[in-house]
Amino acid sequence: MAPEDFARLEPHLEPIALQLREVVIAADAAVDELFFIETGMVSISTAHDERRIEVSLVGSEGLVGAVPVALDCTTTPHVHFVQLAGEALSIGRDALCAALAESPTLRRLLLRYVHSLIVQITQTAYAHASLSLESRLARWVLMCHDRTEGDELVLTHDFLSMMLGVQRAGVTLAIQNLEGAGRIRAKRRRIEVLDRAKLLALTNGSYGTPEAEYARLIEGA
Template sequence: MAHLQQATIRNRLLRALSPGDFALLQPHLQRMTTQIREELIAANMPVKELYFPEVGIVSVTTATVSGEIEVGLIGREGLVGAAPVLLRTDQTPQRSFVQIAGEMLSIGATELREAVRESPSLHDVLLRYIHTQMVQGSLTIYAHAALNLEGRLSRWLLMCHDRVDGDELLLTHEFLSMMLGVQRAGISLALQNLEGAGRIKSRRKRIQIIDRCKLEQLADGSYGVAEAEYARLIGEA
């Protein structure tokens, strides 16, 4: 494949690396396209490949007695599979799959581990990223415990909006209900309420963000902390 230039990479984590650290990864990065619902990491299976999203969004889910519920969201700011590989657990009970299709750069787990062993600075950056994921996860717990459905949905829409270009999200009500662990009827009502308040515009399989400030108010502190921690530790967009 063509020689990848760090300046043209759309993944924020890769762009934040020093030129020397990026050079350690560059020969092993493979560009790929993804399809919606494509599984990247299976639960309780060895992680062989990791993925730097450039376009699109990946959901990290955990299984419950009633199905799956989302516990994490990764886009162009991150790395899918970072925790099990870098923390040397090799596998995870969580599943990662494509929520919004796009493009990614993949790298073998063995190659990433070798690069990390060679560069403490690369290791430090990736561990800082894992920390931001942990903060995001703790706020997901808070949102599910303390917020009503409109508040949780507002946070989720803001996080998706951060990871796409433009103000339109290609999402179905069915997918939203699965990710938030509620019935589709509840999602439909929550979207209607958000639209009625001028926060979004909802059409079939499309949601347009109209007023982020109003969504942030509903999110009630569950959005913004993890994002600020990423900016502090990794860098601004």
């Protein structure tokens, strides 16, 4: 973000704590507040009959609530909830929209981020439709690893079953298979990444495209 654009936002940013499993944007509720993630992760998921399936992740690279606000929508059908506790900077919708109206460079940056997030969602659809459970798990582990300091990830089997859209028993078997191949080490409520290259080899192209788009459009801007 250009220094002059950050200066527009800075007076309106409020530090907040992100609590595990906290819903920061509810389905079909007004998106009045957005969140720049400092640490932690927020999941964007579909919700039907109390069942959630994750469609994308936002960490310190992104802005929670970006899609509906950038596209001038007041609500979203997706649930945004904290998958990994941390900290964020919140900003009101009106303050962000005022800054976007004043700054073409800030609006362009936000739309580029929205594009990269949409690419991530389409890759998730491809993974769910085409890949084995182990491949999908490898992709999510890599994505979480990108957004976490160190090699240990706080990922419970319950969260993983939601992320992958499968029963908990399937997650347990997939973790055992990845661990047996030396890709990860499973611990209580944690997964340690041992070999990213081996995980990447399992993803069949479902990991890498959104990351490359983000690097090209945001980091290279």
